[in-house]
């Protein structure tokens with residue numbers, strides 16, 4: 001495979017313009033007000049896949065948002081790569097914290113991205129990273145170098161739990177048959193430290209509701225005499241961690257995979273500066289489970305976090321009130337061997353158990369998924385390693401990530417193939433946050449590296 005560099009250099013402006021067009025469509029899957037835009041994005045992705053050289057592209061209807069499926073089969077005897085990505089994005093809120101509107105992409109230079117970065121919701125997660133694959137395919141087809149078969153499956157519900165994709169995958173195993181799954185929806189350690197993501201955490205997401213009196217009450221007339229749902233909820237939440245920041249739900253750690261001392265030592269070799277980490281986040285200290293390093297806390301250990309909490313009066317000025325209800329959204333990140341359905345049950349039982357008299361508690365499970373780890377001796381991993389060596393001049397470091405792409409574990413179960421996670425984002429790209437961005441350098445480096453993966457995967461499969 002010839003280096004894609006000259007082709008990228010020649011077409012760079014168009015590659016950026018096309019991505020910018022895609023980023024202008026607010027494909028927010030969580031908010032039904034954007035339904036039209038989500039559907040419009042699927043159409044746009046279809047068109048681009050056709051232009052990039054797919055032989056056939058379909059919009060596959062599902063009970064939820066459609067899946068864009070495209071393929072180019074050149075020879076049934078050759079290996080098949082299945083590319084997965086998502087065209088939906090997270091809600092951009094809070095809007096006032098954005099320096100420029102989330103769906104009006106702009107290119108700005110930053111310290112880490114002196115070549116410029118595209119600022120827009122979805123620029124890195126995952127429109128930008130998904131689109132690298134479309135442009136890599138364009139390069140290979142337009143220069144007659146596609147070495148194997150390729151299938152694309154781009155969904156519109158990743159940010160809300162991929163439930164339609166689960167339905168689609170179980171129904172279309174034959175259509176989706178492949179030798180390896182390739183995804184760019186994660187990150188790398190740094191621009192000069194390429195890495196391949198070898199693990200994703202699982203997830204259990206729940207919403208809780210605490211109800212006290214049957215109506216909002218005057219906090220003077222009733223305060224101190226009835227349970228205040230917000231006071232109770234915060235106390236219950238606080239009790240979910242002990243003083244060492246271990247999670248107190250009985251049975252929560254029962255199935256947690258323990259890493260050997262050697263594995264932990266190996267992990268600790270990855271370059272990491274605690275000082276820079278704190279500086280980037282403006283914090284004076286890190287915080288977390290006793291006995292584990294920062295990198296362990298955010299990858300190989302399970303966690304429990306409140307993602308949102310509400311109730312009572314939050315308008316201007318003061319209102320003296322005891323709210324009837326209080327709510328919270330809670331996520332638990334899980335590690336290999338923990339079953340997300342079992343953990344959800346354990347949470348529910350425990351949370352109902354610790355509710356004091358005077359309130360009623362409801363736990364509503366949302367979605368979840370299993371964790372994933374991929375071995376580093378597979379064909380796919382080796383091919384990815386060689387691809388990075390070619391384009392970065394360095395061997396990539398295997399790294400387990402703290403994020404989740406729940407559908408990956410399902411791919412392995414249903415399609416029986418390994419997933420290779422070639423992410424090109426940086427932690428500082430602010431995915432899910434205001435001012436999300438994706439470095440132009442990273443975008444183009446992805447387009448350059450992906451064809452090499454195709455090449456080495458095909459070679460190693462012989």
Ligand code: BES
Pocket residue numbers: 125126158159160161162185186187200203367401402403404405406
């Ligand atoms: N692309 C992310 C996951 C990710 C990001 C993994 C960076 C590793 C490194 C994905 O779009 C995402 O946000 N997933 C959700 C889970 C989903 C069920 C809502 C997550 O991790 O919160």
Ligand code: MN
Pocket residue numbers: 086125126158185
């Ligand atoms: Mn993503």
Ligand code: MN
Pocket residue numbers: 090125159431432
């Ligand atoms: Mn995401």
